Amino acid sequence: MEKTAEDVPVTPAGRMFLHPDMDNVISCAIGLQNPIDIEALKSDIKNSIMIQHPRFRSLFVKDKHGREHWRLTTRVNLENHVFVRDIKGNDDDDEDIVNEYLADLAVSSPLAFDKPLWEVHILRKQKCFVLRVHHALGDGISLMSLFLACCTKVDQTNTVARDKSSFTSSSTEKSIPGIAKKAWRLVMVVVFTFIYVLKFIGRSLGVKDGKSVITGGDGVELWPRKLATAKFNLEDMKKVKSAITGGTVNDVLFGVISSGLARYLEVRLPNETQEGLQITGLAMVNLRKQPGLQEMSNLMKNGSVSRWGNQFGFFLLPIYHHKDVGDPLSYVKRAKAMLDRKKLSLEAHFSYSIGKLVMSLFGPKVATLLNRKVICNTSFTISNILGPQEEIMISGNPMVYIRVNTSSLSHAITMHMVSYTGKAEMQILVAKDIIPDPKFLAKCFEDALLQMRDAATTAPQIH
Known part of the structure; x- marks a missing residue:
């Protein structure tokens, strides 16, 4: 043509x-x-x-x-x-x-x-x-x-106010004054970037998670799917977040994922799940300098820092399975420590830039092959968008929920969460021949948050 x-x-x-x-x-x-x-x-x-x-x-x-x-x-x-x-x-x-x-x-x-x-x-x-x-x-x-x-x-004719999205590449910390502290921060950026970039390259070259009951792989994207919805109360997530100094909804979400998967593994294979087993997720990270949902005029403006299109990279998010974890909030503490290091690094920017470079030099076939390698060598996908917190409507008809999922990947589990009017609902898409009971998996996540909420209610703020 x-x-x-x-x-x-x-x-x-x-x-x-x-x-x-x-x-x-x-x-x-x-x-x-x-x-x-x-x-x-x-x-x-x-x-x-x-x-x-x-x-x-x-x-x-x-x-x-x-x-x-x-x-x-x-x-x-x-x-x-x-x-x-x-x-x-x-x-x-x-x-x-x-x-x-x-x-x-x-x-x-x-x-x-x-x-x-x-x-x-x-x-x-x-x-x-x-x-x-x-x-x-x-x-x-x-x-x-x-x-x-x-x-x-619902109560106005103007368009919806924008809220922030969760996974962003910028650090949530406030700027730290002082030359020495800034220099130390720069050292940490270099060190964490070097470590995480090496690990990301390793995933594209063949380093993979150990075999478990949730492991997917090449060809699994063609297998029949089941879909279940995990439902969370944003107030519960905020209550847990408040129990951890500097905590975020992302920290809570990933803590819930860690705890929920541990619960699921214990039930599926109570005596066979390996202690310390690493289960690695891929988190999609918004790379725009301005976080959150955008005004359309900004997205379409030439030269805007918040451009339309696919502007995201990836974090590798490892979970280490441990039995008999006494404190439910420990999952959130570990998640926060890891995510804080990830945000200091340039891992997400590297994953985006290297994909763009490979695409420009070798074309979509090689770029897709490398992307599939990373997916096949990890265990799940997770994304999170914080949507409107006021009720909205289309054609004069109020919306009850907003739920998102994508085409199946080589992962046996992909999870996409969107919040709306105080609720957060996560779509859990699974390969049904590997995970035949996604509703039970959704309940594992829901119960994990409730247990964390109860622990946060009685616990002092954790530093």
């Missing part, structure tokens, strides 16, 4: 996500309070800022040299993008029905390349719609910011 003057080159990250061995799609499930007025929703989509965005009006094309580009279309036909599904079931089964539908989409339903790479699936009886967007169009921060720009507060 001949390149035209208006074609825009696909970014290096976008090229990797579009490679057949990756082809990653984000699914955002929106639960609504009232039955969906389909025509009103279609009208709002047609007139929304989303349709005006060039990526949502562009086809993915290759020129005669095989270079990937975005080509603007003259018209978006909503009939090719909006699909209505009538799935029978009782109201009590709605969550299971939606999760089963999303689990099937995660494996068996790639987006067609003969139209812009997004779809809306309306599950009419479940009062839910699913926005599916190819990851090449943007990352979670970009897409959530765009989606919220299409919504309004």
Whole structure:
């Protein structure tokens, strides 16, 4: 196909996500309070800022040299993008029905390349719609910011206020005065960056986690999936956070993941799980200088520090399994100590830069191969976006929940958490032949937070 003057080159990250061995799609499930007025929703989509965005009006094309580009279309036909599904079931089964539908989409339903790479699936009886967007169009921060720009507060007509997201690459510490302390901090940045970059390179070259009952691997991304939802109260997470000096919601979340996985392993293989077993996660880290959800004008502005697109790197987050941990808050203390060191390092920036360099020098095939190596040699994926804390609506219909998951990876577990109106809900997508009971795994995480909350209620602040 001949390149035209208006074609825009696909970014290096976008090229990797579009490679057949990756082809990653984000699914955002929106639960609504009232039955969906389909025509009103279609009208709002047609007139929304989303349709005006060039990526949502562009086809993915290759020129005669095989270079990937975005080509603007003259018209978006909503009939090719909006699909209505009538799935029978009782109201009590709605969550299971939606999760089963999303689990099937995660494996068996790639987006067609003969139209812009997004779809809306309306599950009419479940009062839910699913926005599916190819990851090449943007990352979670970009897409959530765009989606919220299409919504309004329930009690107002203006757009939703922006909240901060959790995983960022900047340190949460305040700046430390004094030349000596600044010099020491610089030394720590160099040391931690050197250590963590070496470990990251090791993962891409073959260093892998030990075998466990949650281990995935090459080819597992094609296995059938199950999906369960772990539900947390943000006030409980804040209560635990307050018990740890300088604690963050991220510290609590990763402490919950550590404790929950330990609980799950003990139940699945009570006498066989190795003491000190390392289980390593990949955390997606927002690299924009301004953290959190962004105003669309900032994302689309040329030269903005908060650019549209895929602006994220990775942290390797190791968990070491230990039996008989007496203090539930010890999981959060260990998580905080590790995350503080990670934030001092440039690991996330390195992972982004090296991927971009490999893509530029060797193309998407090699970049995808290295990315798959890192995934196959670790055990799970985790991401977290702190969404709007005020109730919002679309087409005049208030939202009940916002839940996110992606296409399946080589991991047997991928976890994506989004908070909304004081609740935090984490979608747990699993390979069902490896983890047949994701609802029990979700309960392990929920119980871990409740136990930490109870311990935080009676414990003095921990330094």
